[in-house]
Amino acid sequence: MPQPPTHSASLDMSQPEPLDLSSGKYVKLWQGPQHPGITGNMSLELTLCGDEIVECKTHVGYLHRGFEKFMERRTYIQNFTVVCRIAVPEPTFNEYLYSQAIEELAGIEVPEHAVWLRALNLEMMRLASFLMWTGGISGAFGLYTVPNWTLTYRDYLLDLFEELTGARIYHMYIVPGGVRNPLPDGWKEKTLEILKGTEKLLREVDRVMLNNTVFKTRTRGLGLITPDMVDPYGIVGPNARATGLARDLRKDEPYLIYDQLDFDVVTGSVSDAYERTVLRQQEMYQCIDLIRQMLERMPTSGPFQAADMPNVLHWKIPPGETYVKAECTRGEYGYYVVTDGSEYVRRVHVRGPSYTHAIAVMERLAVGTNIADIAGLMVSLHTYPPEIER
Amino acid sequence: MTEQNASKTMLERLTREFQVSDIKQRKPGLTTISVAKDMAETLIRELRDREGYTHLNFMTAIDYIERGYFTIVYMLHNYDTRSTLSVHVNIDRVNASMTSIHTLWAQAWTYQRELRELWGIDFPGSPRIEEDFCLEGWDEIPPMRREFDTVEYCERTFESRDGRETVDPREHMHEVIFPQRGGDN
Numbered sequence: 001m002p003q004p005p006t007h008s009a010s011l012d013m014s015q016p017e018p019l020d021l022s023s024g025k026y027v028k029l030w031q032g033p034q035h036p037g038i039t040g041n042m043s044l045e046l047t048l049c050g051d052e053i054v055e056c057k058t059h060v061g062y063l064h065r066g067f068e069k070f071m072e073r074r075t076y077i078q079n080f081t082v083v084c085r086i087a088v089p090e091p092t093f094n095e096y097l098y099s100q101a102i103e104e105l106a107g108i109e110v111p112e113h114a115v116w117l118r119a120l121n122l123e124m125m126r127l128a129s130f131l132m133w134t135g136g137i138s139g140a141f142g143l144y145t146v147p148n149w150t151l152t153y154r155d156y157l158l159d160l161f162e163e164l165t166g167a168r169i170y171h172m173y174i175v176p177g178g179v180r181n182p183l184p185d186g187w188k189e190k191t192l193e194i195l196k197g198t199e200k201l202l203r204e205v206d207r208v209m210l211n212n213t214v215f216k217t218r219t220r221g222l223g224l225i226t227p228d229m230v231d232p233y234g235i236v237g238p239n240a241r242a243t244g245l246a247r248d249l250r251k252d253e254p255y256l257i258y259d260q261l262d263f264d265v266v267t268g269s270v271s272d273a274y275e276r277t278v279l280r281q282q283e284m285y286q287c288i289d290l291i292r293q294m295l296e297r298m299p300t301s302g303p304f305q306a307a308d309m310p311n312v313l314h315w316k317i318p319p320g321e322t323y324v325k326a327e328c329t330r331g332e333y334g335y336y337v338v339t340d341g342s343e344y345v346r347r348v349h350v351r352g353p354s355y356t357h358a359i360a361v362m363e364r365l366a367v368g369t370n371i372a373d374i375a376g377l378m379v380s381l382h383t384y385p386p387e388i389e390r
Numbered sequence: 391m392t393e394q395n396a397s398k399t400m401l402e403r404l405t406r407e408f409q410v411s412d413i414k415q416r417k418p419g420l421t422t423i424s425v426a427k428d429m430a431e432t433l434i435r436e437l438r439d440r441e442g443y444t445h446l447n448f449m450t451a452i453d454y455i456e457r458g459y460f461t462i463v464y465m466l467h468n469y470d471t472r473s474t475l476s477v478h479v480n481i482d483r484v485n486a487s488m489t490s491i492h493t494l495w496a497q498a499w500t501y502q503r504e505l506r507e508l509w510g511i512d513f514p515g516s517p518r519i520e521e522d523f524c525l526e527g528w529d530e531i532p533p534m535r536r537e538f539d540t541v542e543y544c545e546r547t548f549e550s551r552d553g554r555e556t557v558d559p560r561e562h563m564h565e566v567i568f569p570q571r572g573g574d575n
Contacts, residue, residue, distance in 0.1 A: 015499075015517040015518065060523070060524060061522070061523070061524040061525060061526060064524040064525070066533065066540065068534070069533060069534055069538075069540060070540070072536075073540070104417065229496075231444040231445055232495055232496045233495075233496045233497055234445060234446055234447075234495060234496075234497045247469065252469075252472060253419065253472055320416070321416060321422065321476070322416055322417060322420065323420055323447070323465060323474060323476065325447075332447070334447060334448070336448070336450065336463070336465065338452055346452065347450075347452045347453075349448060349450040349463075351447055351448045351465075355448070355497070355500065355501075356497040356500070359497070359500045360496050360497040360499075360500055361497075364496075389524050
């Protein structure tokens with residue numbers, strides 16, 4: 001068993017000494033904000049000595065739309081059109097967490113049918129996001145066939161979302177008190193069919209990407225995260241699990257119906273870019289299994305919205321605060337919500353895993369890396385800039 | 391000792407040693423506490439090193455403009471007991487400044503940089519605290535402060551462009567699409 005991480009005194013958390021840029025030994029290079037290897041509009045200010053990175057600084061701000069400020073001036077229900085836009089590949093987590101937070105603060109009980117439908121949505125979102133990510137990591141290392149496959153299957157999942165919710169990306173399906181509608185007729189059968197195809201696709205990806213010598217050679221040892229980095233850097237999700245730590249909110253602090261499902265936390269042993277890829281691949285198989293379990297066991301009838309909902313156009317929520325979290329594809333995603341008894345939220349803070357993965361962790365891991373591998377390193381950490389800037 | 395008793399004992403000790411106040415259990419696994427500004431860094435270090443709150447979920451601020459202070463929130467998590475502690479520290483809005491915790495967590499300086507830019511709270515000694523975070527060349531009041539009016543700023547800063555002509559669908563059908571049929575029949 002791996003030892004739990006500690007705040008080791010030997011871990012150097014200090015900032016590097018400034019470089020003498022007038023020495024003529026260094027070249028400054030900007031990676032991004034628009035580049036195929038960038039996982040969104042974010043930019044890395046790289047200082048190179050030859051082709052080796054000696055300093056990296058993350059710059060964000062290209063997607064800053066002031067969501068948190070915006071939400072303080074909108075009513076609770078108006079914010080539903082806002083929250084899903086915070087993380088494009090996984091909007092559902094924002095819908096769920098915001099709903100969950102205000103339901104907790106307002107004392108609303110969600111019917112069981114809706115709880116299962118929410119969990120089903122979240123797990124499908126995880127699968128769709130992982131498929132998109134697989135396209136990113138393979139593309140970053142020059143395997144351009146895999147993105148075509150995985151994005152096609154992500155699109156099949158988006159078709160299912162469209163049929164269920166009416167929208168492909170911003171579903172606004174999980175609403176306060178429950179969900180908007182139950183499963184349409186025939187949806188379950190279509191989903192099972194697509195899952196069968198996705199599973200077959202993943203086996204192909206195993207062969208083409210994970211067994212590919214070039215991919216293995218380039219990703220092994222790249223961006224190594226050691227267990228003693230996990231807590232000081234706030235590393236969560238697959239990046240932490242790849243070090244061997246069995247930390248998964250779905251298991252550790254089960255929400256919705258995850259305590260009724262049969263699954264084990266997937267872990268690795270050495271958190272480098274290769275191991276993180278393998279781990280996410282295994283988590284995709286796990287997603288498929290969990291969706292099948294849910295479809296098999298979930299109630300097919302019953303209320304899907306709370307009966308005692310207030311008039312949401314004049315909704316005042318008693319003063320309070322809460323922090324809710326869920327395991328998205330990148331780890332702990334959380335909403336901290338403070339209410340003051342008025343019709344407006346007092347404060348919302350969105351905690352996205354990319355905040356630390358793309359800044360503190362990225363800046364440390366990039367040093368000593370070859371310029372050719374920087375895009376792959378960035379994708380291997382699975383970062384989404386919008387959730388940094390909110 | 392059960393986890394509930396252990397938590398109670400810990401909170402009693404923190405009250406005694408750090409004058410922690412306003413202890414509230416918000417829900418199972420989430421407790422909020424308040425501590426004075428000058429005790430905060432020592433308390434947080436204690437929680438990390440002795441009580442197992444090794445994970446900093448995030449740091450943020452709430453602007454209580456009507457009361458004249460900011461509340462800085464440190465959300466800490468203990469993976470062993472699966473409990474989360476929200477540590478609140480109130481600081482004056484005028485010349486807002488707080489002790490840096492960048493030596494405790496490697497990602498803390500990023501949060502502090504954000505708090506400085508968006509709320510105007512200084513963290514002396516925090517690395518790269520002067521660098522821009524989200525905003526570039528910002529010379530207005532920090533935008534997350536309650537008195538910053540986004541609409542007023544936009545109207546003052548950006549030119550208004552004429553939008554598309556608004557057409558009432560019913561009238562459009564009546565006058566343009568089906569003039570001979572008398573509208574939307």
